[in-house]
Ligand SMILES: NC(=O)c1ccc[n+]([C@@H]2O[C@H](COP(=O)([O-])OP(=O)(O)OC[C@H]3O[C@@H](n4cnc5c(N)ncnc54)[C@H](O)[C@@H]3O)[C@@H](O)[C@H]2O)c1
């Protein structure tokens with residue numbers, strides 16, 4: 334039968350029931366797989382959609398049969414939410430609008446989703462003495478201090494001006510008309526609320542700040558499994574361009590820098606948080622890969638090269654094209670210049686380190702994209718448009 338499992342302090346891990354809100358999304362789908370494949374825990378999976386976890390739900394003969402239960406719930410208005418949180422030992426809240434194309438074009442929905450809709454979750458956990466793992470974002474750091482220095486300042490090379498530390502870095506957003514920051518600001522306020530519930534009412538919480546987690550099942554391919562005019566996050570945008578043999582669009586020259594971490598590495602960190610409450614409670618964790626830093630332009634070049642390898646198709650003569658942020662995202666867009674996570678806290682508390690290089694994670698992800706979408710895209714492109 335199942336062998337006993339132990340946490341980082343050598344204590345046996347007891348099976349728990351986890352209320353996972355937003356379980357049908359990109360991160361949720363990978364977290365559900367990890368929990369079902371490798372632990373005895375039960376999941377109450379809440380979401381409006383379940384396409385990305387269908388493979389975990391459909392067959393009763395699957396070995397985890399009764400350990401996952403899907404509840405189609407919109408947390409904006411559903412009286413079942415409190416009952417499901419009460420039935421669980423731990424709540425993980427992933428639900429959010431989290432695509433930059435929405436932040437400046439649907440700022441109200443963005444603020445409601447990331448702050449107002451998360452309020453009852455925090456309240457029910459606090460009132461019922463339940464543990465909460467809340468998903469925030471690296472965007473709460475906003476811009477680096479270094480970005481305000483003159484372009485030729487040698488201080489820009491000093492890590493003190495750009496490394497992002499949970500307990501020391503300030504949160505630097507743009508002006509109010511730069512509505513891009515509606516998301517970061519809402520996430521910051523919900524972080525402060527969770528933290529205050531911990532300080533004043535003893536809520537046991539962990540806050541996660543993901544730094545660009547990427548991998549299979551991220552977002553959608555426009556016109557295939559998402560709206561034609563939809564703009565997903567950069568991995569899916571570039572995948573879509575590659576699948577359609579179009580140049581990859583570099584917003585404002587693709588000069589912004591990001592660090593990308595493989596979803597499967599990042600999920601290991603979340604499982605450590607779940608199973609080591611004594612080490613994770615009261616903490617805010619950066620979860621990213623400081624070694625996988627590239628400019629968006631470099632990301633586009635690497636994805637072009639990797640896609641040619643995994644698909645066997647030649648690259649375009651002009652693989653990228655520049656586009657202004659106003660044209661691509663509309664009025665009110667702004668950007669984070671650089672995002673390198675400090676890893677001291679997660680290293681010390683959980684001993685976690687990411688393993689996968691950017692090249693390797695792109696190779697497995699683009700292999701997945703090609704297998705999943707190439708045929709459908711070919712058919713869609715071949716379809717005569719009705720006149
Ligand atoms: N992927 C990343 O790199 C990243 C980076 C920073 C922060 N995050 C945060 O992590 C969390 C999950 O991100 P993701 O990448 O999996 O996004 P995602 O959009 O794939 O998943 C979010 C899920 O929440 C669900 N949801 C949204 N509103 C809901 C509601 N009112 N009721 C029920 N379900 C609702 C959506 O249907 C979706 O399935 C978000 O809070 C996001 O802000 C992710």
Ligand SMILES: O=c1ccn([C@@H]2O[C@H](COP(=O)(O)OP(=O)(O)O[C@H]3OC[C@@H](O)[C@H](O)[C@H]3O)[C@@H](O)[C@H]2O)c(=O)[nH]1
Nearest residue numbers: 431433470472545565566567570582583584589629668
């Ligand atoms: O086609 C594209 C898409 C995106 N980009 C650029 O690529 C960079 C990354 O864009 P993403 O869509 O992945 O989103 P960002 O990294 O800016 O923000 C993300 O970070 C963390 C999370 O909270 C969210 O998932 C999201 O806000 C941005 O500089 C963007 O302007 C392009 O140059 N071309």
